[in-house]
Amino acid sequence: MLARIRADVLNGRLVPGSRLGFADLGLRYEVSTGVLREVLPRLVEQGLATSEAQLGFRVVDVSVDRLSQLTDARVAIDTLVTRQAVIDGDIAWEGDVIAKHHALTRVGEAAADDDISEEWLRAHEAFHRAILEGCHNGYLVETAERLRSISVVYRCWTRPASERAHRDLDHEHREIMEATVARDGDTAVRLTEAHIRRTTELLISGREAAEASAP
Structure with missing residues (x-):
């Protein structure tokens, strides 16, 4: 699952700065919230996403x-x-x-x-x-x-x-x-x-x- 989301980030299918909501991603990739709770922090570790309290996860912004x-x-x-x-x-x-x-x-x-x-x-x-x-x-x-x-x-x-x-x-x-x-x-x-x-x-x-x- 990490590889799929990572590939979508790198190819711009998940737009820079866009929100990575559990509900939307769950439907998109047909996975549970539990799986996403494990995967998204790994994207943050790789520098491909950000995480803020109350705001959740987002694809890293670019400029x-x-x-x-x-x-x-x-x-x-x-x-x-x-x-x-x-x-x-x-x-x-x-x-x-x-x-x-x-x-x-x-x-x-x-x-x-x-x-x-x-x-x-x-x-x-x-x-x-x-x-x-x-x-x-x-x-x-x-x-x-x-x-x-x-x-x-x-x-x-x-x-x-x-x-x-x-x-x-x-x-x-x-x-x-x-x-x-x-x-x-x-x-x-x-x-x-x-x-x-x-x-x-x-x-x-x-x-x-x-x-x-x-x-």
Whole structure:
């Protein structure tokens, strides 16, 4: 059930900022309130929802300002963790990074224009997580992963086909992987920051294009 709701949040079927009421979700997913009481706090833990007393649960809200702040936070944390991973990671870690990159390239992007492939999202997260997990500071890794999870919500602003048309993700991931396993911390950090900021630029331009074309 968590996977279904999470996929609907990431694809914008559950709109950012919208209320996650037990009655509505129960009807939508044909599940009990008890199940939802277990699932929704996990969405909050992942940064995909918020919870306030008397107001209940809501999908995390999004805006250009929030995205800009999130991007700066991700750059600060991801580059720190990546640099430390290059220092701390062992041979088994190198092998895992290479394996996860291979899996990502085999999955490819989603064929449909309207949805993000859940399989690709999992492979993408697994690849970046594999790099970060070379860092021996679990608190930093956990923080980086939570920020990454929140950032995926912003994919609802644009579509995978649009992103594919403006960048070569395979090449970006390959360069990051090669710099990482080569223990080239400076290059890995530079590529990681460029990767994150390029995503933000495309998300914002996609949002602006959507607003400009709206009736």
